[in-house]
Amino acid sequence: MRRNVLPGLRLSLGVTLLYVGLIVVLPLAALVFKAASLGPEDYWRIVSSSRALASYRVTVLCALGATLFNLFFGLGLAWVLTRYRFPGWRLVDAMVDLPFALPTAVAGIALTALFTTNGWFGSVLADLGIKVAYTPLGIMIAMCFTSLPFIVRTVQPVLEDLDPALEEAAQSLGGSDWTIFRTIILPLLTPAILAGLSLSFARSLGEFGAIIFIAGNQPMSTEITALLVFIRLEEYDYQAAAAISSVLLFTAFLMLALTNWMQSRALRYTVRN
Amino acid sequence: MKIRLDHVVKTFDTFRAVRDVSLDIESGELVALLGPSGSGKTTILRMVAGLEYADGGHIYFGDHDATGIPVRDRGVGFVFQHYALFPHMTVAENIAFGMKVSKVKREKTAIAARVVDLLRLVRLEGLGNRFPAQISGGQRQRVALARALSVDPKVLLLDEPFGALDANVRHDLRRWLREIHRELGITTIFVTHDQEEALDLADRVVILKDGQIVQQGTPEEVCRNPQSAFVMKFLGDANMLQAQVRDGRAYASGAAIEVGGMADGKAELYARPADLDWSAHGPGIAASIDRILDRPDSRRVLATTENGEHLEFDVEPERPVRANERGFVTLRRARVFAV
Amino acid sequence: MGGMARGKRPPRVGDGPLVRRLLIGLVLILGAFLVLAPLLIIGVEAFSRGWAVFRDTIAHPDTQHAILLTVFTAMIAVPVNTAFGVAAAWSITKFDFWGKRFLLVVIEIPFSVSPIVAGVAYLFVYGLQGLFGPLLDDWGIKILFAVPGIILASMFVTAPFVARELIPLMQAQGRDLEEAATSLGASGWRTFFSVTLPNIKWALLYGVVLCNARVMGEFGAVSVVSGNIRGQTNTLPLHIELLYHDYQAAGAFASASILALIALFTIIAKVALERQGAGRVRRPALVTQPAEKAS
Numbered sequence: 001m002r003r004n005v006l007p008g009l010r011l012s013l014g015v016t017l018l019y020v021g022l023i024v025v026l027p028l029a030a031l032v033f034k035a036a037s038l039g040p041e042d043y044w045r046i047v048s049s050s051r052a053l054a055s056y057r058v059t060v061l062c063a064l065g066a067t068l069f070n071l072f073f074g075l076g077l078a079w080v081l082t083r084y085r086f087p088g089w090r091l092v093d094a095m096v097d098l099p100f101a102l103p104t105a106v107a108g109i110a111l112t113a114l115f116t117t118n119g120w121f122g123s124v125l126a127d128l129g130i131k132v133a134y135t136p137l138g139i140m141i142a143m144c145f146t147s148l149p150f151i152v153r154t155v156q157p158v159l160e161d162l163d164p165a166l167e168e169a170a171q172s173l174g175g176s177d178w179t180i181f182r183t184i185i186l187p188l189l190t191p192a193i194l195a196g197l198s199l200s201f202a203r204s205l206g207e208f209g210a211i212i213f214i215a216g217n218q219p220m221s222t223e224i225t226a227l228l229v230f231i232r233l234e235e236y237d238y239q240a241a242a243a244i245s246s247v248l249l250f251t252a253f254l255m256l257a258l259t260n261w262m263q264s265r266a267l268r269y270t271v272r273n
Numbered sequence: 274m275k276i277r278l279d280h281v282v283k284t285f286d287t288f289r290a291v292r293d294v295s296l297d298i299e300s301g302e303l304v305a306l307l308g309p310s311g312s313g314k315t316t317i318l319r320m321v322a323g324l325e326y327a328d329g330g331h332i333y334f335g336d337h338d339a340t341g342i343p344v345r346d347r348g349v350g351f352v353f354q355h356y357a358l359f360p361h362m363t364v365a366e367n368i369a370f371g372m373k374v375s376k377v378k379r380e381k382t383a384i385a386a387r388v389v390d391l392l393r394l395v396r397l398e399g400l401g402n403r404f405p406a407q408i409s410g411g412q413r414q415r416v417a418l419a420r421a422l423s424v425d426p427k428v429l430l431l432d433e434p435f436g437a438l439d440a441n442v443r444h445d446l447r448r449w450l451r452e453i454h455r456e457l458g459i460t461t462i463f464v465t466h467d468q469e470e471a472l473d474l475a476d477r478v479v480i481l482k483d484g485q486i487v488q489q490g491t492p493e494e495v496c497r498n499p500q501s502a503f504v505m506k507f508l509g510d511a512n513m514l515q516a517q518v519r520d521g522r523a524y525a526s527g528a529a530i531e532v533g534g535m536a537d538g539k540a541e542l543y544a545r546p547a548d549l550d551w552s553a554h555g556p557g558i559a560a561s562i563d564r565i566l567d568r569p570d571s572r573r574v575l576a577t578t579e580n581g582e583h584l585e586f587d588v589e590p591e592r593p594v595r596a597n598e599r600g601f602v603t604l605r606r607a608r609v610f611a612v
Numbered sequence: 613m614g615g616m617a618r619g620k621r622p623p624r625v626g627d628g629p630l631v632r633r634l635l636i637g638l639v640l641i642l643g644a645f646l647v648l649a650p651l652l653i654i655g656v657e658a659f660s661r662g663w664a665v666f667r668d669t670i671a672h673p674d675t676q677h678a679i680l681l682t683v684f685t686a687m688i689a690v691p692v693n694t695a696f697g698v699a700a701a702w703s704i705t706k707f708d709f710w711g712k713r714f715l716l717v718v719i720e721i722p723f724s725v726s727p728i729v730a731g732v733a734y735l736f737v738y739g740l741q742g743l744f745g746p747l748l749d750d751w752g753i754k755i756l757f758a759v760p761g762i763i764l765a766s767m768f769v770t771a772p773f774v775a776r777e778l779i780p781l782m783q784a785q786g787r788d789l790e791e792a793a794t795s796l797g798a799s800g801w802r803t804f805f806s807v808t809l810p811n812i813k814w815a816l817l818y819g820v821v822l823c824n825a826r827v828m829g830e831f832g833a834v835s836v837v838s839g840n841i842r843g844q845t846n847t848l849p850l851h852i853e854l855l856y857h858d859y860q861a862a863g864a865f866a867s868a869s870i871l872a873l874i875a876l877f878t879i880i881a882k883v884a885l886e887r888q889g890a891g892r893v894r895r896p897a898l899v900t901q902p903a904e905k906a907s
Contacts, residue, residue: 006790007800009707015699020718023767027733028721030743034736073642080639083626092640094883098647100822101875101882103829105849106868109856110650113657113865120649145646165357167625168324171344172351173371173424177625183370185625187361199724206726209831209849213856226728226832233732233836238741245732252724256717269361269404326622343622 028249035246038239046243055225056247062136062224063204066143070200073144074151075193081152082159099148104209111142112214134216139224142211143204150203151196158192159185191266198259202252274334274427274460275300276321281330283316283484290316292484293330298477303454303461305471308481309507314464315432317481321462322430323347334427350421352431356413358405364416365401368392371424391419394453411442418450422457431463435470447474468508472496480504502610505543512549512584514558516542516609523609526558526578528602532609544607546573549586551594557601560584564596576602654872657865669855669866674843678851679870681759685847686827689766693823697774698816702804704775705782706790716779722771730768731836734761757839762847765833770823777819777891778812785811818882818890825878829871 035043046052081093099107115122115132125132132138162185170180208226216222223231225248232241276298283291291313298304306314319325321332323344331340339347358367365388372384379387392398395415405413414434421429434450435443451474454461465471471478472492479489488495488504499505502513516525518540523532525542532540551562551574559579566573571587574594578584584602588594626632659666669675700719704712722730736742738755748755755761789811793803809816831849838845842854848871856864885891 005794006706006787006803007794008702008804009709012699012703013707013709015696016703016715019696019699020715020771023764024718024721024771027730027737027768028725030736031729031733033743034741073639073646076635076639077643079626080635083624084632084636086636090883092643094879095643095647097879097882098651098875101825101829101878102650103831103849103868103871103875105831105852106654106829106871106875107650109852109861109864109868110654110657113653113861114649120653121645141646145650148646163355163357164624165353165355166359168344169351169353169357169420170359170370170374171625172322172324172347172349173374173420174345174376175370175374176345177628177631179374180625183374184359202724206724206729208726208728209835213853226726229728229732230836233735238735238739241732242736245729248726248729252721252726252729256721256724270406324622326620 031242031245031249034238034242038243042239043243046240047247051219051223052225052228052244052247054220055223055228055244058136058139058222059205059224059226062139062143063201065140066147066204067197067201069140069144070148070151071193071197074148074196074200075155075189077152078155078159082156096149096152099145104146104207105213107145108142108210108213111138111145111210115141115214133214134218134222136222138214138216139211139222142214143207146207146210147200147203150200151193154192154196154199155189158189162188191263194262194266195259198255198262202255205251205255206248276428276460276462277333278317278321279331279333281317281320281327281332283313283320283325283328290484291320291327294481294484294486295330296479296486296489298460298462300460301458303451303474303476304463305475305478306462306464306481307466307468307471307478307507309466311483312481313484314466314481316484318430318432318462318464321428322349322351324351348424348427350424350426350429352414352417352421352429352434354433354436356405356417358413358416358420360405363402363404364397364408365392367405367416368401368419368423371420375424387423391423394422394456395419396449409442410438411446414438414446418453422459426459429459429461431461433465434463435467436465443470450474472508480507482507499608502541502543505608505610510546510585511543512546512586514542514544514578514582514584515580516540518609518611526580526582527556528558528604530604530607530609535609535611539612540609541612542607542609544604546586548605548607549584550603550605551576551586551588551592551600552603553600555601557603558584560600560602562594562596562598562600565594578602651872654865654868657861658869659862660865661862665862666866666869669860669863670870672863674846675851675863675867677843678846678848678867681762681846682828682848684759685763685766686824688763689770689827690820690824693767693770693827694774694816694820696771697778697819697823700775701778701782701812702808704779706787719775720772722769727765727769727830727832727834728836731765731833734765734768734833734837738764756837758845761837762834762845765837766827766830769830769833770826773823773826774816774819777815777822781812781815782808814885814888814890818885821878821881821885825875828874 038046077096081089112133114120115125115138117123117126117131117133122133130137132141166184167180170184175183206226208230211224212227215224215227217227225244229241229244229248232244278294278296281291281294294313294317306317308314316325320327323339323342327340331338333339334347359370362370368388368391369384372379372387388401392401395418397412397415397419400408400412405416408416435446438446447470463474475492477489478492478495480487480495482503488500495504496508499508505511514525516523518532518535518537520537521531521533521535523530523535523540523542530542560576562574562576564575566575570590572590572592572594573585573587576584586602704716735756737744738748738761739745740749745756755764789807790803793807798806829849834847835850835853838847838850840846840850840854846854848867852864852867855867882891
């Protein structure tokens, strides 16, 4: 390592570590500590209670559904926004960020208003016999909304930077559009797609504000894990809140590790020798 | 396959990249499109490939009008400037790609055998399982060529094939490409801005400037008989002296040269460094030596004439010239172009 | 045959008119349903009981207080966060030290942690059941269910916002300029303000804008630590929930329309800053890039 002549390492690193320590690490450590103080038996009893299990189930399944939807929709949006120019594409491009910019509570009540049985969409769907608000479908829609930008925004820059010569080369070798998309473009987008997928999934697992309004929040059927934590808190059952929170926290860490692992696997071919 | 460009025009927005280019390329010929950047050479190559469409004119492959045929049906092999190898595929997969996606179905074993053949042709036996990131630039270049050849193209097109390589690798690859061309006999067009590369490699050199062909011919023809000051300067170092043409002779700073048939008036006289010589006594162009640059095989002399024009020329290594020496520059041969 | 293609570019992958129209149409329709409709309905519902109800809701002391508290929170959390982001980016991009990659991962953690978990975590630091809660209670300091808790929770959820905009950009810019300035005798602060800052100002502003939007809109984490005391610890998003559950839908949407307006301004600012080049060098968060390591 070369000697560094720049000043400010102590100050900047000091500030950074202090902030990260106090704001991020300390609270999470306190949470883990609290959960650990329960003892293995109590901990297991709480996190594997049938109501908790049901909440994991609905959360994970809805998050999977939302992520799958966003895989296609997000990929389509990214493709349309990079490859095609049409009147208003700038507006569409800007509006993709709305789910990030719009507070989750606002999104929650807006989606609920749209999908209740007398709402704009809910009334039409009700005629078709589909109920959205206060069902898992509603949870899924809220998750779709809040995690929509992730896949678009991770795939878009990679698609933009994709060397046009790769496509031209494949065309000159006789590849059809679909073949080129499947064998050249899609594999090169895979790392970005995986990153977007796991960000989207992680966000859906932890989402709270947008969901609670539309979910119905019935234990065992439409109660997400984050809400169960909240309910335990309101019941002053801090131990249960700590235990179930720790499950969410570990899942988040797992997702982080998984993302990194998938990324490095998908990018294996770029490593020399 | 014979290729004919007939009054081809291409404009990007308002930039006229190619203006009315007509060109005939014989079957099996190896042709260089040579020109500075912005001369339209790459655009012409891409139009032949079908990667750009001409705005006007026609491109014929044999007797077929290929002007509007998309690249995937044109049957050309294209080697891209930066190779455009598929980074997520191994060398062998890259070479096999064209055969796998072809409308002509081939047996897996046949494809594998052909890949082995091509790897041997480009001398990359044993590297089939590497990824492009794991091989050198020169090797990537050869993979790109093997991939382009895999589909049995009627025409081979190369865009600045050696542009991204080190000087010595470039030299070897040039000779090697020539050998492959002789072996396969495929009509080949390549684009370059390096005159040495064009002259070394091509049967015929087409020199372009501002989207137009300024001269074409064998390396010998264009070297011995440049038809414009641009070609003269572009093909190699050249000294320029202001000259005056009178009665079939051009006069420049005390030197004179026969220019049969040229009209009287102002002109520019061009001479290669090897076409000038130095002597202590006249006749010749009076000059003084500013500096001497010593090279392994010659001495390059930088001199200034009495008119203040700068000249460069080479003398034999054992000539005892010195800086600040006064003397005369003599002209062995030169070309004169009217201004 | 040749005439057909005159003046056009050869089609790229997916340029077929059918594919093109189908994809654009599909994306626009879905986008309208999923993104545009929620935005529209906020405006429609906000005025569903007429202008008077809208005005009364906004003018109500509780709403006014919620707005003030939201702005106050942002005014503290955003600058502190910005200072941290700059410090983190400076130390990480201008120096090499042990554990740097780990530090990068830790900074990004709040992105993947549920805001509810963040709130609960703060409970176990400053709450009565937490590490310092009893101590703070003895001293009469109130952090939880009060404004400081709201600010702290907001800082947690937005911790990576500024840093993640600056780090990739400053990484790409390297250390040459700063080293040149230092070798010419400029002090550290001088180097930062006259050499580094001009090159990162748009990215910095970009991070600040996004950070501000998140602070003003944060719901989950804040709802755990705020105590939801009307007129005291209610931020605007919490106020919306309160009104909504009080069956004052028009009021809730009226308050929501303020936040929606802020969101629109955020997007406009974001687009404007992207025109200045901000947000470009960003790569997916949390991503290790073997490609970079290799080169």
